[in-house]
Amino acid sequence: MAKVVVLGAGVSGHTCASFLKKKLGKHHEVVVVTPNSYYQWIPSNIWVGVGQMSIDEVRFELKKVYDRWGIVFKQARALEIHPEGDASTGKGYVTIEYTAGDNSGVRENVEYDYLVNATGPKLNFEATEGLGPDKNSYSVCTYSHAAHAWEHLQENIKKMQAGQKQRFLIGTGHAMATCQGAAFEYILNIAHEISKRGLSKMAQITWISNEYEVGDFGMGGAFIKRGGYITPTKVFTESILAEYGINWIRRAGVYKVEDGKAYYETLDGEDKVQEFDFAMLIPSFSGVGMTAFDREGNDITDTLFAPNKFMKVDADYAQKPFEEWSADDWPSTYQNPTYNNIYAVGIAFAPPHAISKPMTSVTGRPIFPTPPRTGMPSGVMGKITALNIAERIHGATEHRHKASMSRMGAACIVSGGFGSFDGLGASMTVFPVVPDWDKYPEWGRDMKYSVGEAGLAGHWLKVLLHYLFFHKAKGYPFWWLIPE
Amino acid sequence: MGKYRIKAYFDEAYPPVPEKSTLFWRKFVPWQLIRFIILNVKMIRIVVGGHS
Numbered sequence: 001m002a003k004v005v006v007l008g009a010g011v012s013g014h015t016c017a018s019f020l021k022k023k024l025g026k027h028h029e030v031v032v033v034t035p036n037s038y039y040q041w042i043p044s045n046i047w048v049g050v051g052q053m054s055i056d057e058v059r060f061e062l063k064k065v066y067d068r069w070g071i072v073f074k075q076a077r078a079l080e081i082h083p084e085g086d087a088s089t090g091k092g093y094v095t096i097e098y099t100a101g102d103n104s105g106v107r108e109n110v111e112y113d114y115l116v117n118a119t120g121p122k123l124n125f126e127a128t129e130g131l132g133p134d135k136n137s138y139s140v141c142t143y144s145h146a147a148h149a150w151e152h153l154q155e156n157i158k159k160m161q162a163g164q165k166q167r168f169l170i171g172t173g174h175a176m177a178t179c180q181g182a183a184f185e186y187i188l189n190i191a192h193e194i195s196k197r198g199l200s201k202m203a204q205i206t207w208i209s210n211e212y213e214v215g216d217f218g219m220g221g222a223f224i225k226r227g228g229y230i231t232p233t234k235v236f237t238e239s240i241l242a243e244y245g246i247n248w249i250r251r252a253g254v255y256k257v258e259d260g261k262a263y264y265e266t267l268d269g270e271d272k273v274q275e276f277d278f279a280m281l282i283p284s285f286s287g288v289g290m291t292a293f294d295r296e297g298n299d300i301t302d303t304l305f306a307p308n309k310f311m312k313v314d315a316d317y318a319q320k321p322f323e324e325w326s327a328d329d330w331p332s333t334y335q336n337p338t339y340n341n342i343y344a345v346g347i348a349f350a351p352p353h354a355i356s357k358p359m360t361s362v363t364g365r366p367i368f369p370t371p372p373r374t375g376m377p378s379g380v381m382g383k384i385t386a387l388n389i390a391e392r393i394h395g396a397t398e399h400r401h402k403a404s405m406s407r408m409g410a411a412c413i414v415s416g417g418f419g420s421f422d423g424l425g426a427s428m429t430v431f432p433v434v435p436d437w438d439k440y441p442e443w444g445r446d447m448k449y450s451v452g453e454a455g456l457a458g459h460w461l462k463v464l465l466h467y468l469f470f471h472k473a474k475g476y477p478f479w480w481l482i483p484e
Numbered sequence: 485m486g487k488y489r490i491k492a493y494f495d496e497a498y499p500p501v502p503e504k505s506t507l508f509w510r511k512f513v514p515w516q517l518i519r520f521i522i523l524n525v526k527m528i529r530i531v532v533g534g535h536s
């Protein structure tokens with residue numbers, strides 16, 4: 001009997017565990033270690049953040065689903081990986097610490113034959129002074145952050161109703177933060193909620209971002225076919241912001257947030273301040289900070305993890321100038337190069353390099369978005385890793401299933417408002433996420449599948465995805481037929 | 485929405501803003517149903533084509 005341990009039950013970990021169990025059945029053990037008792041569908045947090053959904057509409061209890069599937073659930077946080085075991089065991093194990101119940105705080109060593117690290121990002125608020133929901137800005141990165149943001153947003157709405165002008169600042173709260181898509185969606189939803197209440201004149205809404213141009217989204221922007229032209233996403237995105245009466249600040253590296261003030265440096269080296277009454281600023285991401293030890297107890301964290309604490313996989317991590325980066329640098333099996341029974345999927349793997357061109361201000365501060373880590377590729381990585389591990393357990397020696405971000409597309413469906421007939425979606429699909437200039441020398445991507453359009457269709461799609469993914473994640477009938 | 489900033493020399497003055505007819509087609513349900521189907525097909529092809 002083989003034992004596969006999956007760390008994390010987000011988009012990639014939950015998908016991976018569900019396919020592992022489906023393929024391995026009762027004859028092998030699948031264990032999921034995750035600190036939260038709930039699965040959350042993170043994209044819908046945006047709607048929690050504007051009061052259109054409750055917390056319970058975007059989450060469900062994992063244990064019930066895992067009990068039904070026969071997956072062992074440990075509500076705990078993984079702390080250390082011991083890939084070679086130690087003096088008492090030759091088998092790899094993970095040290096975990098329970099986060100709930102009677103054994104909260106208790107540590108345990110969980111042995112594995114295969115380990116999948118799907119721990120997602122650490123929301124690194126500390127990297128920006130004064131940033132975060134416990135300090136001077138809000139976040140929508142978790143359902144509780146989003147609910148907290150909505151609580152306070154209502155106060156700003158009340159003030160506007162009482163005739164007081166309010167300034168809203170939404171975007172990235174660190175010079176190298178990513179996840180612009182989520183912030184973009186939130187700003188459109190805020191603008192929609194304000195306009196719905198007839199308060200547009202009372203609001204000054206500002207987008208702030210580390211992108212060189214708006215619409216970069218951490219993937220160096222994209223081109224789309226629109227109105228008889230090939231148009232950059234800069235134009236598409238600016239057009240939507242202008243339509244919603246939102247102004248924007250780009251090339252901005254926020255480095256400090258105080259009550260009502262965001263301090264930032266521009267690429268030109270100018271030091272500026274933007275005042276606000278409500279700010280939602282995305283933090284930078286890092287790996288969750290697990291450590292690793294060899295059989296003798298020596299620290300080998302640097303062997304398993306990159307300096308940003310994300311796990312090394314089958315990518316080309318050689319340092320190269322921007323012009324020499326290639327699509328083939330990106331990983332496709334997510335296997336750790338040192339320990340071949342360890343994999344890292346979703347946000348947990350270390351990308352080989354940025355996709356947006358790295359830029360540094362005249363004072364030396366890097367100001368550019370790191371690669372976006374969207375849900376669709378995360379789910380696909382989880383699935384193919386599950387299939388490869390299941391096949392290895394059944395005797396395969398090769399990885400038959402591959403998925404690289406330079407061969408995979410991403411769909412960014414941004415809702416702007418919630419109504420079925422007055423909501424609006426800005427839908428963007430790009431293929432592949434990482435441009436491949438050898439295969440698509442003209443535009444870096446396949447123009448057939450790189451689309452950008454606004455309309456109700458996108459909004460419906462976003463709502464449909466919410467329900468489809470819940471159906472899939474809860475393991476309801478024929479869940480495996482729903483694509484990642 | 486609908487109140488565009490058109491002051492020259494500001495970033496906000498240069499992007500295209502939608503005309504009335506564009507806004508109409510964006511909310512015209514029969515046309516959006518067709519776009520919905522097209523978007524779904526594109527997305528499914530992206531997902532299926534992205535891994536082996």
Ligand SMILES: Cc1cc2nc3c(=O)[nH]c(=O)nc-3n(C[C@H](O)[C@H](O)[C@H](O)COP(=O)(O)OP(=O)(O)OC[C@H]3O[C@@H](n4cnc5c(N)ncnc54)[C@H](O)[C@@H]3O)c2cc1C
Nearest residue numbers: 008009010011012042043078119120182346347373374375
């Ligand atoms: C507000 C918002 C909106 C978004 N909207 C979209 C969208 O519209 N479309 C899209 O494609 N993507 C979207 N994304 C991105 C998408 O949510 C991520 O790509 C996806 O969640 C990544 O999946 P993951 O499994 O790698 O990480 P996560 O989903 O973050 O899961 C990580 C898991 O690991 C667990 N964990 C953390 N630390 C440990 C530890 N030490 N030990 C064990 N477990 C641990 C966590 O509790 C969690 O269960 C959005 C993101 C945000 C923040």
